[in-house]
Amino acid sequence: MRATFKKGLGIILITGLLLTLFSAWRRGTSTAVDIWPTQGGHIKKLLEAKIEDTLNGYPDIAYHIKDDVACHLAQNACVCLADEETFHLPYSNLLFPHVWAHKIDLAFLGSHPDPEGVKRHRAQEYSSLQRRSYNPADALIVADANSPLQYPTQGVELRPLKTIIIPGLGLKEETGSDHVVYLTATLGTFNVAATVDKVSVKGEGEKHMMLSSPLLSSLNRQLQFVTYTNTVFHPKTADTVKFATEGHQSFFTIKIGHGPVPKLYNSGYQKEYNISALVTIATKTFLRYDKLKDLIDSIRQYYPTVTIVIADDNEHPQPVTGPHIDHYIMPFGKGWFAGRNLAVSQVTTKYVLWVDDDFIFTANTKVERMVDILEKTTLDLVAGAVREVTGYTATYRHTISVEEGGDEGDCIHIRNGYHHVIEGFPNCVVADAVINFFMGRTDKIQQVGFDPRLARRGHLEFFIDALGSLHIGSCSDVIVSHASKIKLPWSKTDSEKIYDKFRYSSSSADNRINQEIFYFKNRFKCMTSH
């Protein structure tokens, strides 16, 4: 009995699929599918009206706002405020770092030849991004109290143009002489995978289907066989379905999309971490071949076979040879982020370790510890610490938050500190931005990328781009040494002086690019930071 039913169902499903394919083919030849980003149609309007009713109920009952709680609610009207300076002592900023504030919009627009034009352009780009990334599955849906309708509020998903049975549909009401329910969709059609006696079904294969029966139990039985077939292709979207009786309406979403295709790295079977198989060290060099050689020599003391990828944008490149070294020559002066992007793009191992070309590996540079925490936690990126020549060890941990600010743009707030310590790793914390010595999952870092326009300066910009997509940690017990930084000007070699000229004398054009990235690309109006 069960087997025949299953077989029958299989035939029905296959027929349904073939019909879908046929109709898709027919559609393909006759009409085009509108793939302009839209934010829902008729159903969305209905849903919005219903949500408004739900949220604005009981208008005649008075209420009292609790200021200390209400002030924390997002208002879409953020401002950037600096700390007031209360006292001024030598080093007071080191002991009690005070927050500064910077108006990105004034700085960028103030010297722009067409500030109104660029504001308008940013607004257009932003609204088209919002339309493109709108997902009906993110919309708020409230299940009414005492609705007689039973339906899935979340978790129904199918692949594009396929068919599923919608689980969980039901009607729970007083038995009467006639029981009727309606289903309405936008991106697909309904059908039934089996029929039940004494139930009438109208609109099979259409976007609107009605089921009715004098017997409530028969109708509920029939509802167990309702199918949904997606008919408009989209790789990742959702359909909002209306499920209703004469007196009640409910809405739920069916997610439609290809499943994510995994990207796995085959690092070979290993009893303990094989660093050469798991990690590639990436760096970018400019003018400092002596430092680079020291870095490579120090790495080789501890990791003789790990691959090192070097991106090099020198005007007169010198050979950097040796086993397990990939040296990529770039056009002269392409810059800092372009080089990081190139180096990271060539990595084929599961993890990439970023180092600056003037770092030195020591016995404290335990790359295995970074691999361990990435293997055992959900972190995508973990940073270590950098020991300066003076003995001071820096971890440079920051938290970042973005507050909504309406039409003028959003506010970004950067603070020293971290979110929490990581259980099982007492020297490690979770933060949003970390120091320049970090290991990450290669595919995740490649997804974020390094904006190649940031030629001279840039660090936080990567972490701002990574906000919300990378889970970031920082461990104080994996330490790399800095070969040099604080050096008196008269003791510098000629090449060091030239390097400083390029790296630290950022031109006004470079400043302009940093400003534009914050103002336009990230759509910020202002920033506060320590």
Ligand SMILES: *[C@@H]1O[C@H](CO)[C@@H](O)[C@H](O)[C@H]1NC(C)=O
């Ligand atoms: C570690 O990985 C490297 C590179 O894949 C490989 O050549 C080497 O044989 C591995 N070592 C061990 C002990 O498995």
